Amino acid sequence: MEKLAERLQKIRRDFHQNYAERSTQEFKTCKRIQEILKDYPAANVFPIGKTGVMAVFEGKGRGKTIMLRADTDALPIQETNDFAHKSIDPNVSHKCGHDGHTTILIGVAEMLQENPIEKGKIVLLWQPAEENGMGARAVLEDDKFAEIKPDQVFALHNLPGFPLHKIVYKKGAFTANVKSLIFDFNGKTAHAAEPEHGFNPAFAMAEILEKCKKMTHNEPKDENFFLITPVYADLGTKDYGISAGKASLHLTIRSWSPELFDQLTDELIREAEKICQRENLKLEISWTQEFFSNQNDEKAVEIIQNSAEELELNHQKINEPFKWGEDFGLFTQLIPGAMFGIGSGENCPALHNPDYDFPDEITLTASKLFYKILENAV
Known part of the structure; x- marks a missing residue:
C-alpha cells in the first residue's frame, strides 16, 4: 500500500x-x-x-x-x-x-x-x-x-x-438545497434633478432586500433553516446627472427542505412582482446554478x-x-x-x-x- x-x-x-x-x-x-x-x-x-x-x-x-x-x-x-x-x-x-x-x-x-x-x-x-x-x-x-x-x-x-x-x-x-435567483428591473431613465419623470429601480431593490432580510432564518440547527444571501447588484451608471432606469439583483438561496425552499421563494417572487408593479417597473426573473x-x-x-x-x-x-x-x-x-x-x-x-x-x-x-x-x- x-x-x-x-x-x-x-x-x-x-x-x-x-x-x-x-x-x-x-x-x-x-x-x-x-x-x-x-x-x-x-x-x-x-x-x-x-x-x-x-x-x-x-x-x-x-x-x-x-x-x-x-x-x-x-x-x-x-x-x-x-x-x-x-x-x-x-x-x-x-x-x-x-x-x-x-x-x-x-x-x-x-x-x-x-x-x-x-x-x-x-x-x-x-x-x-x-x-x-x-x-x-x-x-x-x-x-x-x-x-x-x-x-x-x-x-x-x-x-x-x-x-x-x-x-x-x-x-x-x-x-443544502442551493439555487441562485436573478431579478432584472427595467424602468425608465430620467434627469437626476427630475427623477419623477422616470422609474428608478433603486427603492424597489431596497424593499426587496429588506424582505429578504426578514425572511432569512440562518439557524442551521432548525429544520426551517432558510438563508438568502445577496451576491451581486448593479444599478444604473456612474453618470451623476442620470436617475437609473435599469438594475439587476442576484441572490443565492439555500435551505434544508426542498418544500420550504419552493414555498418561501414563491412568496419572495410574489412580493417582488407586487413591488415592481407599484413602482412601474418591468421585472424579469431567472434562475441559475441549481444544487439539490x-x-x-x-x-x-x-x-x-x-x-x-x-x-x-x-x-x-x-x-x-x-x-x-x-x-x-x-x-x-x-x-x-x-x-x-x-x-x-x-x-x-x-x-x-x-x-x-x-x-x-x-x-x-x-x-x-x-x-x-x-x-x-x-
Whole structure:
C-alpha cells in the first residue's frame, strides 16, 4: 500500500499542477483520466456527460450495481501557494479538492483491478462541472447513463476543520438545497434633478432586500433553516446627472427542505412582482446554478458507518447538514445513496480559499473506505 500511496500522491499533484480546468471545460482532465485508466484493463472506460469519464467493472456473479462518484473541475481562483505543484494556470486552481477526489477514485480503480469484486457491477464516475451545478445533469441526460441503472450511489467530500482521516456522516439532508435567483428591473431613465419623470429601480431593490432580510432564518440547527444571501447588484451608471432606469439583483438561496425552499421563494417572487408593479417597473426573473440537497438514504449511511468501523477509522455522526451546495444531490434525489465527509485537517485552509491544498495523507484512506463500501454494498 505504501507504493500505491506514493503513486497516488504523484498523480494528485500532477492534476493540481497541470489539470486545473473550469466547469464544463475539463477536456484535458477527461483525457488524462482515460490515459491513466488504461493501466486497469478490467474496466470498460468511456467518456460521459461531455467532459466526464466512467469506468465499469463487472463481477462474475449477479449482484447490485453500485456507483462511486468523484468530481473533477477547478475554480477561477488565483493560487497563493508557492509549492512545486502550484497550478500552471495563474487564474484557475484546485481550491475545493477535486484533484484529490479524482485521485481517490483512481486508487479505487487500482484496488478493483488487483482484487476484483466477485459479484455485481461497480461504476466509477469522474463527474465534470460540479461547481456550477451542471455536471450531474449532463451525466444523467447522457444516453450511456440510461444503460447503467445504479442501485446505490456514494460520494465523498474532504472537510477542512475536521481531523485528518475522520469520517463524517448523517442520515437525511447532508448538504443544502442551493439555487441562485436573478431579478432584472427595467424602468425608465430620467434627469437626476427630475427623477419623477422616470422609474428608478433603486427603492424597489431596497424593499426587496429588506424582505429578504426578514425572511432569512440562518439557524442551521432548525429544520426551517432558510438563508438568502445577496451576491451581486448593479444599478444604473456612474453618470451623476442620470436617475437609473435599469438594475439587476442576484441572490443565492439555500435551505434544508426542498418544500420550504419552493414555498418561501414563491412568496419572495410574489412580493417582488407586487413591488415592481407599484413602482412601474418591468421585472424579469431567472434562475441559475441549481444544487439539490444531498438526501442520504438510511441504509446507505449504515453501509458507510459499518465500513468505517471495519477499517477502525475515527468516525462521527453529525446533527446538522452543511450549508454549501453539492451537485451530487441530484443523484441522491433520484437514486438511493449517500455522501459522506473525510477530515482534511483541523488547520487546513477552508475550501475555496487561495491557500487551500488537498492533503495527500487522506487519499489512500478514502480509497480504502470506498472499496470497503463496495464490498459491503454489492
